[in-house]
Amino acid sequence: MNSLFQRLYQLLSSKDRNQQEDYLTEIFAEVLVKEGMLGDFLNKLTDINVSPTNLREVTTQKTYAKKDAHLTDSRPDMMIRFSEGDKHHVLFIENKLGTGEGHQQLQRYADHLRSYEADGCRTHLVYITKAYEPKKKSEIVQNGNNASFDQVRWYQIYNWLKGHQSELINIILEYMEEIQLNDSRRFLPQDMYAIQHMERLIRMMDACMDGPVEDIVTKLFNRSTGWTNRFAQLKESYRYMKQNDQGNYSVINFGFYITDEEYPTACIMFEINPKCPNRPGLIKAMREFIVSNEGWSSEDMDDNTAWSNIYYEKSLLNFLSTDDHIESIQAFFIDRLNELYKLKQQHPEFNWKSKEIGVST
Structure with a gap:
């Protein structure tokens, strides 16, 4: 406990x-x-x-x-x-x-x-x-x-x-x-192992977000994804994610969260800036979205000073039984991106600033 x-x-x-x-x-x-x-x-x-x-x-x-x-x-x-x-x-x-x-x-x-x-x-x-x-x-x-x-x-x-x-x-x-405030100032054997395999872990996490995931993001949301200093994210926000700016004060993030639980999570998140001029209408659309799409949750929807978001996360424990972990995590991201694309399709009035191409299944 x-x-x-x-x-x-x-x-x-x-x-x-x-x-x-x-x-x-x-x-x-x-x-x-x-x-x-x-x-x-x-x-x-x-x-x-x-x-x-x-x-x-x-x-x-x-x-x-x-x-x-x-x-x-x-x-x-x-x-x-x-x-x-x-x-x-x-x-x-x-x-x-x-x-x-x-x-x-x-x-x-x-x-x-x-x-x-x-x-x-x-x-x-x-x-x-x-x-x-x-x-x-x-x-x-x-x-x-x-x-x-x-x-x-x-x-x-x-x-x-x-x-x-x-x-x-x-x-x-x-x-x-x-909450890891005890910094022992001493390296443990598992720390040494992690350091030795750090480059491999980074390549695997990157692979989960690249390839077919990058392709579907570009196809559905028409903007290539970018890194927002992934190592600063790890240090300051306990996450490792790629970002897709929708150009209308909204952002799609997808990648990994380090949580209080034993395993990190794969997570996809749609956020809107507190300065978004269409914020009230977009918040309403986001609320309707999570009601009709099982598994999605929300944060800070009532705080006008915060970045409000809807997100879907899944523990990495759920992927360990599969033969190809990267492929399974990519499939998770692609499924969630297709679900999120519905929000964009149903609400073209929010000025997404991109030419629609169509959904890929």
Whole structure:
């Protein structure tokens, strides 16, 4: 059975795949409110040296109205107020897993911390990431701001938590292992095997999306497919896909998703940009499509700020019993592309910007 946190996350993620950072923030906040944990975290993983602290407030996802020089409001993942003796401190923590920093995000947070300095508080900004993402303090803490700035990696937090024993922390450690935040910093035998065969695996995945699949995409949707930096996709979005831009703020993606399950999935996805001028009508057509085509699901259909999509995915476990895995996966993609072509045929009003040729069976 998956850990408690993993089961809870799976319930939440059925609506939105992008909530894991917020979810992890809430879990980590629960750790830091325990007696002595905040001071131990700061002393061992940052350059912020504090004596025993008196925790006054821990708030997550607090919104700060944009300043004149800012383009947007700011919402640090965590705001912590604490004191040591008569010294008062304010700490912002920003947590990232797959995505990078938003537009001047850390600089905006540092600007908001300056208002606390006017009240006599010592201020701090901690940036926690999964991947290595070096930042220069001089580019973040500006305009007379005196905030300290520290970067911490999630594998460091995992190793730090291993030095503390409690039922809650043991559950958190189990969850961090499940979402691969435990980076052991040591290669395992299976890692060596994967590296040795990486080129072969890439060729096989590429073969699943090339040949007859590429032909049917070009025939039905009249635009050749392209790569959107497949290795960046693996690092940031846990997927390896080819993309077909339909030219009307909609995109077809097909390839592989690395999921929380034991096996990755073969997936085909039709997405529309939040800026799509025909978005309401296209969303309606997509809803009708998944009702009449079994196996298709949807995400973010009610969020006007997100890329909304319909998708069909199938675990690679389902292909392992066949004689030719690549041929079977290609057939899966071709079947789904023919189904998706119905959406384009039934709704020519959405300005697909391509000459129709006809369906190939």
